Amino acid sequence: MTVRMRDLVGGALDQLRYEPTAKRVRAEADGAVLAQSERALLVWEPRRVVPAYAVPVEDLAAGVTAPPVPAAPDAPDGTGFAIPDVTALRVLDPRVPFAAHSTPGDPVGVRVPGSDRVVEGFCPADPALAGHVVLDFAGPDAWYEEDERLHGHPRDPFHRIDVRAASRHVEVSSGGRLLAASARPLLVFETLLPVRWYLPAEDVTAPLVPSGTRTECAYKGEASYWSVQTPDGLVRDAVWGYPDPLPDAAQLRDLLCFFDERVDVVVDGVPRPRPVTPWS
Numbered sequence: 001m002t003v004r005m006r007d008l009v010g011g012a013l014d015q016l017r018y019e020p021t022a023k024r025v026r027a028e029a030d031g032a033v034l035a036q037s038e039r040a041l042l043v044w045e046p047r048r049v050v051p052a053y054a055v056p057v058e059d060l061a062a063g064v065t066a067p068p069v070p071a072a073p074d075a076p077d078g079t080g081f082a083i084p085d086v087t088a089l090r091v092l093d094p095r096v097p098f099a100a101h102s103t104p105g106d107p108v109g110v111r112v113p114g115s116d117r118v119v120e121g122f123c124p125a126d127p128a129l130a131g132h133v134v135l136d137f138a139g140p141d142a143w144y145e146e147d148e149r150l151h152g153h154p155r156d157p158f159h160r161i162d163v164r165a166a167s168r169h170v171e172v173s174s175g176g177r178l179l180a181a182s183a184r185p186l187l188v189f190e191t192l193l194p195v196r197w198y199l200p201a202e203d204v205t206a207p208l209v210p211s212g213t214r215t216e217c218a219y220k221g222e223a224s225y226w227s228v229q230t231p232d233g234l235v236r237d238a239v240w241g242y243p244d245p246l247p248d249a250a251q252l253r254d255l256l257c258f259f260d261e262r263v264d265v266v267v268d269g270v271p272r273p274r275p276v277t278p279w280s
Contacts, residue, residue, distance in 0.1 A: 006192065009158075010087035016103045016126055017044040018054070019157065025053055027140040032113040034140050035060050042154055043124070043134050046102040047080060047092045049192075050153045050218070053143070054132040062111035064133060068118040075100040081278035086192050093278050094153055098122075098136035108133060151246065152216035161219050162189040163251045170197050171266040172206075172258050175231035179206035179263065186251055190219070194275040197265065198255040204239075206230070208256075213237050220249040226256075228263075238262050 018041045025040040026033060037059035042051040057064060079100060080090035092102065099107070104125040109118035110133060119139030123132070137143065143150040164187045172180040182203035188196040208226040215223045226239040241256045242249060258265070261280040265272045274280070 006086060009192065013049070013087050013089055013091065014046050016046055016124060016129075018042060018129060019051075021145075021157070023145040025055065026144045027053075027119075027135060028142045028144075029112045029119065029140040030115045030117060032115065033061055034110065034112055034119060035135065041129065041132060042156070043129065043132075045092070045124070045134075047075070047089050048102065049083075049091050049093055051156055052098070052134050052137055053154050054129060054134040056131055057133055058131075060110055060133065062113045064121060065109040065111055065118060067107040068109045068120060075102045082276055082280075083192070083278065084276050091278070095278070098138065110135060110139075150218065151221060152218040155218050156191075159191045159219075161191075161248060163187070163249060164189065165251075168267050169269070170199065172197075172199075172263050173266070174228070174235060174263045177206075177231050179228060179230070180204040180256075180258065186255060188249075188252070188257075194260055194277065196257050196260075197267075198241075198252055198257045201241075201254060201256055204256050208239060209234065211237050215240075217246075219246065220252065221246040228258075235262055 021040055021042055024038045026036045028034060035055045037055040039056055041054045043054045044051045075092060078090060080092045080096060083091055098120055101122060106123045108121045108123055110121045111118055120136040121133040137153050166185055166187050167183055168185060169183045170185045180199050180203055182199040186198040188198060207229040211225040211227050213225040221242050223240045223242055225237040228235045228238045238259050239256050242252050243254060245252050259279055261274055261277055
């Protein structure tokens with residue numbers, strides 16, 4: 001009996017998952033080391049699609065205290081976003097706050113040494129994670145694996161990106177108006193996500209309006225965004241690019257990518273269906 005890997009991964013999303021890492025992990029805040037551990041775990045709460053780091057309590061520089069804010073309600077089944085090609089569950093991507101938990105446990109505060117600042121933490125009620133505190137990645141000022149700074153969230157060892165040059169002819173349009181056409185795209189294949197078509201800026205003919213939106217990808221770096229003027233009006237934040245990508249995605253520097261979810265994409269004369277993702 002066979003199983004499609006996508007179904008195997010999607011079928012586990014309703015479980016509390018963890019994976020040990022051999023990397024030394026460090027979190028810093030206000031110029032102090034908040035946590036440093038060679039025994040960290042990557043932890044995915046049920047329906048979470050990116051992991052957080054959990055460290056043993058004894059590897060916290062100043063221990064734990066009461067939660068910094070009142071406990072938020074748990075994340076009900078209707079919270080989150082659809083990825084129907086992966087799971088029927090509503091997934092919790094990084095936009096869903098850390099405080100919205102999907103597994104039993106206790107919220108705690110993690111003290112910053114020499115400061116009144118407190119970072120959110122969570123102690124899942126599971127024997128395999130006993131004695132560990134899951135930390136809000138957005139709480140400290142910086143995270144490091146060994147001496148390399150992390151961006152966005154911890155890297156998932158079971159997630160990867162592949163960038164491939166192609167000669168496929170890609171046309172992007174909206175409301176019948178051509179926005180871009182290129183026969184020299186770079187294709188990005190990322191685990192459980194749609195193929196993305198990155199195009200040279202000179203092959204984009206649509207008027208682009210710079211946006212103040214910025215996001216961070218753990219694998220590609222900080223993304224800048226543009227809105228697109230179309231016959232149907234302004235499509236906000238429909239295009240993004242990486243002016244200064246991380247080494248794993250260096251080929252994407254200054255290329256532009258459209259959200260397939262919001263525009264029409266034709267590849268080699270064949271229209272592609274719009275994918276349903278958290279960015280639809």
